[in-house]
Amino acid sequence: MKVMTALSGGVDSSVAAYLLKKAGFEVSGATLHLTGEAQPDAQKSADFLNIPFYEFEEKEAFKKLVIEDFAACYERGETPNPCIVCNVFVKFGILLGKALESGHDFLATGHYAKTQKDAGSGRTLLLRGKDRAKDQTYMLYRLNQHQLSHSMFPLGDLTKPEIREIAETIGLFSANKPDSQDICFVPDGDYAGFLESYRGKRYPTGNFVDESGHVLGTHQGLIRYTVGQRKGLGIALGTPAFVLSKNAEKNTVVLGTEEEKLFTKRIMADRVNWIACDTPPEGLKVTAKTRYSQREAEATLHVTEQGVLAEFKEPQRAATPGQAMVFYDGEVVIGGGTIVGGE
Known part of the structure; x- marks a missing residue:
């Protein structure tokens, strides 16, 4: 069996390739050049493991598929997660295609999943990784059956400390390399600054308003705010204020001083992808999460013509349009969708 491993030069992807080679697979490494940043550590990992190495230039595809979508979502008033988009269209789209075209049977990555x-x-099911703190199934929920059936996740039954221990044992240079934290094309975390540079314009100021539409002050551009935000609003109301919603058409940011207004039991999502089934039965009991770092909460699913409505047992804070809502049955990912908003 021939397996192409997506290499970043980090400890996770390097150990994934090592484990596959140790298990007897015919392993190669590959990296995609997406942002103009050199990735010498990926080549270094391949050399260390003594495996063939492929490099693919895909900056234009990445710009079209991921960065353009990222910008468009912010301009619609959403708060997107570009890593999810990159996984489905770039890593498990373009790179998986390259792997299969070159005679490989699978694409492997360093994701914490099974x-x-x-x-x-x-069906090929997607399951959570052993390391719950690192589990990345939330980022993979959009993968289809073709993609999942040709994917391998060698780290699924390991924890991060175990992976670093393996790396140290074999003398891997990246054994103690820090994990990447930011979006790869916005390494400084300044999304608004990136978008204004990318679009070549300054986003217009607009009004902060209350729930009745009364003007409270001036905001510095819709892209600088997200639902649930309290810090950095640049307005003093005499009491803590929160972003309740955004209106791209009116270029307004709705503020409130009662945090309970951010909580809702009913959250709607569209652009749904089901993994474990074609469509879940009405009233399916699941656990769900509406942010990557969030713990799952009990919910009941109602599939509609518009997508899926999740009715939570307990109110959830800041259902943010553009973020993913992912559903689980125990260890198994049922599917997920993109949050439209709370009801």
Whole structure:
């Protein structure tokens, strides 16, 4: 079996490739050049492991598929997660295609996740990784059956400390390399600054308003705010204020001083992808999360023509349009969608 491993030069992808080679697979490494940043550590990892190494130039595709979507979402008043988009269209889209075209059977990555073939349905299931603190299934929920059936996640049954221990044991240079934290094309975390530079314009100021539409002050551009935000608003109301919602058409940011207004039990999502089934049965009991770092909460699913409505047992804070809502049945990812808003 031939496996192409996506290499970044970090400890996770390097150990993933090492484990596959140790298990007897015919392993190669590959990296995509997406942002103009050199990735010498990826080549260094391949050299250390003594495996063939491929490099693919995909800056234009990345710009079109990921960065353009990122900018458009912010301009619509959403708060996107570009890593999810990159996974489905670039890593498990373009790179998986390159792997299969070059005679490989699978694409492997250093994601903390697992796949499993369901004997009854024949579907390839996506399961959470052993390391719950690092589990990345939230970022992978958009993968389809073709992508999942040709994917391998060698780190699924390991924890981060175990992976670093393996790396140290084999003398891997990246054993103690810090994990990347920011979006790869916005390394300083200044999303607004990036968008204004990318679009070549300054986003217009507009009004902060209350729920009745009364003007409270001036905001510095819609892209600088997200639902639930309290700090950095640049307005003093005499009491803590929160972003309740944004209106791209009116270029307004709605503020409130009662944090409970941010909580809702009913959250709607569209652009839905189901992994474990074609469509879940009405009233399916699941656990769900509406942000990557959030703990799951109990919910009931209602599939509609518009997407899926999740009715939570307990109110959830700051259902943010553009973020993903992902559903689980125990360890198994049922599917997910993009949050439209709370009801």
